[in-house]
Amino acid sequence: MFGWHAALFPTGRSGMSRITVGAWQAAEGDPMQVVSGPIGRERIHYKAPESQRLDGEMKRFLNWFETAIPDPVLKAGIAHLWFVTIHPFDDGNGRIARAITDLALARAEGTVQRFYSMSAQIRTERKVYYDILESTQKGDQDITPWLLWFIGCLDRAFDGAETILASVMRKARFWESMAGQALNARQRKVINRLLDGFEGKLTNAKWATMTKASPDTALRNINDLIQRGILKRDSAGGRSTNYSLVVEILPKV
Structure with a gap:
């Protein structure tokens, strides 16, 4: 996971800011917050755990991820929510959460060939994604609405893949007809x-x-x-x- 993070930020910077790369966020970043809005009227969407807790939280997460055997789709949804809630890195947490999701789904299917991307579908629905993520993180620990949205998003990823494949097949057949x-x-x-x-x-x-x-x-x-x-x-x-x-x-x- 540190390797994934280092690959995302090979220069050690996120934009113009220098960040901790290939390691959990440092104490000087406490508390890590997801904030929007102008200065003086900021809205705090989420506050992550303190840096001193990250090593233990991530060990628990990784142990669960490698050993738990729930329904594979639910496991992918829970893993995404759990990781992005721990929010262990200075930046890139959303991208790595999506990579973890795709990894869990790929393992569940037992194949290296996949014709859909849950990661791409989440990016397409990012407004709804951020809304359901925030309401779940600030809620009463009932993650059912999150999982229902996650399963629906996966279903829409399947539909999107079918549309893309149909377009690809249509294009291929057209050029076959143009062979002469x-x-x-x-x-x-x-x-x-x-x-x-x-x-x-x-x-x-x-x-x-x-x-x-x-x-x-x-x-x-x-x-x-x-x-x-x-x-x-x-x-x-x-x-x-x-x-x-x-x-x-x-x-x-």
Whole structure:
């Protein structure tokens, strides 16, 4: 765990501040607090245990983590909450808590191949995560609401992985269908952007910007794809003309 922490902060600094790296937080940091708000009107979200308690608290935590055999998903949820509540490092506690969570889930599955990330899902839901974490830490030691949220978050991580995998498969099948087409690098780049979910409307100007090409070259590339039946014009009118992939050629997943 000290190695993980040292890898997060190889310069010994968090931003502009020098921190204790690869060791529990030092006494001069007592009490470690999670604070938000302007100076003079700070809000204390959480106050961690004093530094003199950290070694004993972490020994108990690690012993439990390596020996306890509860339900594996519940174990991952409890481990995350327990570690982040001890808050043993000057910085990086949230990231290491997420790594511990992913480690516990990987051990439970008994495989090195995983197609979802609980860590990424927690980052996506960080506002709700911080709210439920704070209410649990300030509550009456009933961690049921936390575990219910954790299980729901894991379920949403599964759903997100299915969406990503479907997109990857759709993209792979599209390029399989294009195997006989001689496309240049600019065309492939823009088509990949469209397959990944291009925001807004594709115009000649955007094509030129993305591919670092001239407007004339962009228009030639676009017209070539239209002639092949890969792109279509969605609206006409000079600079307002925009384009999209032809739906009929997109593979269904």
